[in-house]
Amino acid sequence: MLYSARNLKKTYNGRTVLDIPELSIEKEKIYALLGPNGSGKTTLLHILSFILTPSTGALFYNDKPVQFLEKALQLLRKEVVLVDQHPILFSTSVHKNVEFGLKMRDIAKKDRRRITEESLDLVGMRDFEWAAAAHLSGGETQRVAIARALACRPKVILFDEPTASVDVENQIAIENIIQSIHRERKISVIVCTHNMLQASKLAEETLFLFEGRPTSSIYENIFGGKVIMKGGRSYCAIDDKFLIPVKTDQTGFIKISIHPKSIKFASSPKNDASSVFYDGRISQLSEEKGWIRILVNIGIPLSVFMKKKEFDLFGTGIGQNVTVKCSDYGVEIIGSETMPG
Amino acid sequence: MDxxxxxxxxSLILIRTVDPALLNIVYVSLKVSLLSTLIAGAVGIPFGFVVAVTEFAGKRAVITLLNTLLALPTVVIGLFVYMFISRRGIFGVFDLLYTQKAMIIGQVILIVPVVTTFTITAISRIDTRYRRTAMTLGADRIQTAMVILREARFGIVASVVAAFGRVISEVGISMMLGGNAKGFTRTMTTAMALEYDKGEFVLAVALGIILMSISLVMNILLNYFQGRTAV
Structure with missing residues (x-):
């Protein structure tokens, strides 16, 4: 195992931001770490890159326990490099930025030059070698940061939202770079993202995090609302406007996740006890390995996931009006502010 | 007006003729001020760095104290140091009073808070990602500290220039601890004060022009340095 962890916790001022009972990450694979903002992805990535110490728990790297002592961590950092979400380049030339890690590893000047050039070639930034790092665009900065990490010849590269602040052109380029460094250099890669599409495109394995804890799948369509009773059934009232059926005996405010696969298109709305229907408009479509992800605006954005065949039956497209059906079996309570009443 | x-x-003629007495005053001023700034930089920059990057109990109190010391009048420092180094003081045996060393001691006390607080501000403004980036790329603690110092260099250099400006233009410490001895401890400011007392304005104005010119040159050098290292 590349990494394994037991009861890994990180707390800040008494608030637990990461709580992982168990974690296993294999060598030479691309992993996607998926989760919404604030789910603890970055905290986990910082622990895995040995720049943050967990509050409690054990972390193993290459099956050896990690000693969270500065000397030991420094040695481990020579093998593991983190590329930040918004990487920062030192206020000098691109060349000196890429060369930095090599200097830290006491590589001879001649070799430093060669490795720096190779790394910049790999990310398509060789022409910018002697440019001032401060003058680069967001996408160029991200690519130089990747070259800087690559130059260190790491065994593991951790990317924190690598395409969060770049345009589509650079996004594609960066995804290709990640795939090629993994393929050609056998570098283990962990990519932290909240983009499902990117995760499915890049990763061989996916880890889901929600509110600091691992989950079996990513929570989507997360809403908060008050539990109300109507006709003997319970609903979560979102913005006092949208009633989502929910099986609960809780009262007060709850946080729910509506599973995208449980939401269906309906040709003839027929209310039943466990479902509600909403009219909406399709605002976005994308394909993910034979499935179609549809963003339907019903007043709130609802992500719907259905088989391509099923979607084709409705013969609909972007801008079209549809009726969607939400059923209580697809609604999971993922948090609450009051105890069951 | 005449x-x-x-x-x-x-005064311009005096400067142009390179009057030896004038030259000696400028030399003493520059020597004492540069040495004071050098020592204050060696103390204040590392101290400011440590205060900025470490969390410890009483950190706010230390910063408040340093900020208070920024407003310390030169005559108070002069008096304070005088009490220690005069013949009756505990360091009286070292015979420091009315020497350049005494002036340097007083001036260092004056500007260490300047360098320290400016350094704290410069380091605190540096993005935390620099530290994280240096660490993940394999830098040890000292190398990481050097990265942060490098990124904060404009602020730190500005603090040193400000400190130099403060000591070269102060009069209280130089007068009280140096004694304004001709050829030994007479600086531009103490000479100007003396000439003013005598009603002789030519040398005073000449020294004033030189003082302003030094200040201008220092700022030009600072700007040049910032422009050169902006890449």
């Missing part, structure tokens, strides 16, 4: 023009023109 009085002003005459004094100004005579």
């Amino acid at each position: 009085f002003f023009v005459d004094s100004f023109l005579s």
